[in-house]
Amino acid sequence: MSLFRGRRILAGAMTLVAAAAMTACGSKTTDEGGATGVTADVSGDTVKVGLLNSLSGTMAISEVTVRDSIMLAVDEINAAGGVLGKKIQPVGEDGASDWPTFAEKAEKLISEDRVAAVFGCWTSASRKAVKPVFEKNKALLFYPVQYEGLEQSPYIFYTGATTNQQIVPGLDYLKSQGVKSVYLVGSDYVFPRTANKIIKAYATANGMTVLGEDYAPLGSTEFGTIVNKVKSSGADAVFNTLNGDSNVAFFKEYKSAGLSAAAMPVVSVSIAEEEVKGIGTQYLEGQLTAWNYYQTTPGAANSKFVAAYKAKYGADKPTSDPMEAAYVGVHLWKAMVEKAGAFDVEKVRSASDGITFDAPEGLVTVDGKTQHIAKTARIGKIGADGLITEVWNSGKPVAPDPYLKTYPWASGLS
């Protein structure tokens, strides 16, 4: 076979790979017909809810644990008699770490399974992908992960932290520790880019310098250059918004380059107990995290949650913030439905304001206007045992402010 021929076939191969990638991107359902919304099917003695998480791909490391804790909440509610006398019947779908797949599966859960509510999504990219689907169908999503704020959809309840409950307290903590300069490292999608925009606005107003800003594609595992840049910048601290298992490669490289928590601490906003276990404590000991819940958070509600989770999934399984927020989401939905006396989405929404739940993280209150919840901010330090211990907390629940309207320095953001 001639060399020329070999190359032409190779070109064919590459086209094939590209075509496969494009079909994956293009398979989004764009059914514009159902503007009236789909009513949930609650005719039987059960009520269906959708669970939409990535069980495969780069995000599975994190999202599988969220699925597990949603199931725990469903089991607890069913054991206590269900919601309005109906047992919850969970319908699970795999978002496969692929945003168009999330949109497709959301459409399926709403239109085919006719679920009363959907619990799930992790990355903001997946939330942005499903948002129009939920808005078009007037269906409910409970989103359990901290995110970049600047969003408020009438059909999404955000049970994780918005920026003023996580990133801003994280920056306040760094400032109180005398940090004058930071380096920003993040995955290349909407959450890290927006979060870093907010961090830069904060830095300008608070006399901090941002020495550099770098992004790696989700799933990227080559951090040699980025770590070199971080190291030579001489920053006081690193603010890390990497997601998924890029963190594994980043922290391995960080340690290999001779950097440590003592020399240049890294504050991470997407590394919780489960990820610590996956990355390895030898790479993470002493590094900081910003969340609203840790497995070590004191209180009876948390002891009960941790014990129940470990009894169901194994003693070696840690609990983490997004898992807790997902668990809380299911219980909040139950409380809203019972207050409304119906599964109807609009009735549930108008019943939501002021609903409280004695959550593992402490008391949380739903703010009906923003559909976010008031949560206590907590900064933690990763220990040698893989658990995170709190070094600072906000003392009381912080009211959600997704658009940062109460912060003058954030006025230029949109």
Place this chain on the structure above:
Amino acid sequence: MTVLFGQLFTGISIGAVLLLIALGLALTFGQMNVINMAHGEFIMAGAYTTYVLQQSITGAGLSLAVALPVAFVVAGTMGVLLEVLLIRRLYARPLDTLLVTWGVSLILQQLARDIFGSPNVQTRAPELLTGNVALPGGLTIANNRLFILALALAAVAALTLALRLTPLGRRIRAVVQNRDLAAVSGIATSRVDRTTFFLGSGLAGLAGVALTLLGPIGPTMGTNLIIDAFLVVVVGGIGQLKGSVIVAFALGVLQATGEYLTTLSVAKVIVFVAIVAFLQWRPQGLFTLRTRSLA
């Protein structure tokens, strides 16, 4: 200055990874002209081999040392099976080979998902390889990257020597240069093909072991690497090892430099543009094999 050397080393180590993943392909694609889309999955098999061995061998250093030969044999055996069962029947039909091996790659990915689960897994690195060598002037060189560089260079040296000096190497070169003439001279070409495939796939297994030191192991890790590997071989020139070696390091340094001066995404674009421009100028790649073959 420190940064400059640091970046140079980062570039070289990216090059070493590229070289390791492309070396096996330089044999099977470069020498035999078989487009094996499942090559990335052999890398994955090598990585999972390390993971499995670490479940039973507790010492991270020992398990890594054992993983190198075992992964070579595991991936090599998978390669031979693929060659004997499918590719051999399709030597005259390259497009079918392409589709069939792509199918095999999807099957292997799903198999990995079924056996090891969808979430990526990690291995523990030996303590020795998590540290670094500190040089004067604040420059540090990561031990795991040094190890990968040494492994890549050792693999190239061993392969070059094997091709130059051993009777097997002579037979492989004879088949590459002129298959028909080799056959009429009494060389069992099909057996040579099988051996070449074993070596090429085994090298992919080695690459897999090395990659566990840098990042996570997952069912799709092969897909992410296969295009880079093909690029190195195509730009390096088919039928020659030295082209792949030079191109791997050149692309590594270009990527690291571009990334330092701009961002990761822009650096990738720079690398692709450079490759396209280069292939316009030298469509045959950096080096070509001169043969009298009429094919």
